[in-house]
Amino acid sequence: MMKCENISKELVAYLDRRANSAERLMVEEHLAECALCHARAEEFRKLWSAMDEMPTIEPSLGFDARVRQRVAAEPSRGWTGWLVPQPRLAFSMAFLLLLSIWIARLPVEPVAVNTATTAQQEDFNAIKDLGVLENYDVVTKMDALSELAPAASEQQAPSQKEQPKDSGNGGM
């Protein structure tokens, strides 16, 4: 026998005469054997009958007039029709706007990237040796500078050495 909880979902459709033949047969077999569900089904029928007692209400006298008034106040589809919110139109406009922005950015984008890259490279070059130049010890003891100093003195030295030679030779 099918369990009560399994039959419950079909019970309303059975009592409503909307269940198909297989569902109807299944519920009828269960109701024949289950006194609890049989009693529940009878109480559902009585409940529905009692619910029929709830009367209907009548809309107030001015209801139709108010609906017609609000409908009449709706904007007509004239030349201002495009102002009325339309999802398709709004979507199309947004899509076109995004597309135009994307297209407008296409030629500008590489230049912007190159400019940014060049500027970054220049900045990097400017600060690359800044620490070294600001360090006095490094500057004074730099090998490159120490090599430059004798070279500079050697450039001056020959002239100084040549003078005594010349003077010596001249003296002889």
Place this chain on the structure above:
Amino acid sequence: MIRSDVQLMLDVKAGDEASFDFLLQKYRMPLVNFLYRMVRDTATAEDLAQEVFLRVYRARKQYTPSAKFTTWLFRIATNLALNSVRDNRYRKLETSLDAPVEEDTIPMELRSPDMRIDEHLMERARAEIIRRAIFSLPDKQRAAVLLHKYEEMDYGEIAKIMECSESALKSLLFRAYETLRVQLAPLVAQPVAHRGGEGRAS
């Protein structure tokens, strides 16, 4: 020739205002009653019903007969009612549960002219108990019961309105009717002097 609701709506779409008026006359009562039973306030129910008709009118240009007209109509009404109930929940929480029913919230009801006064009072009291029991159901259960019991819609149509499967709807309806069965057991057991009203025959 009797035009279907879909044809009437297509005529509204084509610019025929008289067809809209015909739909208004046909569905004003069911809509106002459905919404009243959902929100339990006549003024709010009428405001919401007006809003439903207005939305139908506004959507006339985009209308395509993809479903039954009543499915569309009551889906709008159900969504508006559920939103209204949800929005007013905080206000309702401040109201005492056992507060007396305000006289102006009880609308003019249609009754049989040959009914005696005491019978009318008895029926009115019973109706109020049933109305309260239905209103105490969870919102979605209440909507499902109203569409099933009073609008006599089939399960497929209600499922579309409620945006759930037919199987889920059947479970929802069973739970709702089971709650009502327990709550209204004393009332159901009492003999009834006079029975009227409308609804699905069981």
